Amino acid sequence: MRTWVYKSNRKENTYLYVDRENDFDNIPKALIDLLGDLSLVIEIVLEPDRKLAQADPVEVMSQLQIQGYFLQMPPGDSKPEKLC
Numbered sequence: 001m002r003t004w005v006y007k008s009n010r011k012e013n014t015y016l017y018v019d020r021e022n023d024f025d026n027i028p029k030a031l032i033d034l035l036g037d038l039s040l041v042i043e044i045v046l047e048p049d050r051k052l053a054q055a056d057p058v059e060v061m062s063q064l065q066i067q068g069y070f071l072q073m074p075p076g077d078s079k080p081e082k083l084c
Contacts, residue, residue, distance in 0.1 A: 001019070001045065001046045001047075001061055001064065002043065002044075002045055002046075003018070003043070003044050003045070003046045003060070003064065004017070004018050004019075004020070004021045004022075004040060004042075004043050005017050005040070005041045005042050005043075005044065006018070006038035006039060006040055007038065007039050007041045008035040008036060008037075008038060009035075009036050009037040009038065009039060010034070010035055010036030010037070011034065011035060011073075011074075012074065013073070013074035013075075014035065014071070014072065014073050014074060015041065015071075015072040016035060016038060016069060016070075016071055016072075017055075017060055017063075017064060017069060017070040017072065018064075018068065018069050019064045019065075019068055020068075021040075021043070022040075023068075024038075025068075026067060026068030026069055027068075027069050031071070046060060046061050046064075048061070054075060055072050060072075
């Protein structure tokens, strides 16, 4: 599964994975507002056995299929509202 990973320029160590390059239509506006400008970090092909630094590839793939994006937050944070 091709995936594009964007870094939030407002929230340190926060990354947004999307299933289409530069397509943020499925991302809630409130989340986009919290993240601020996004910078493309990498385009990768996700597979269940691919090692990711701080995310489970199976969970990422599942969320991409369900909602079209996956939000990776800093270690210890578990809810988007903690980004405020």
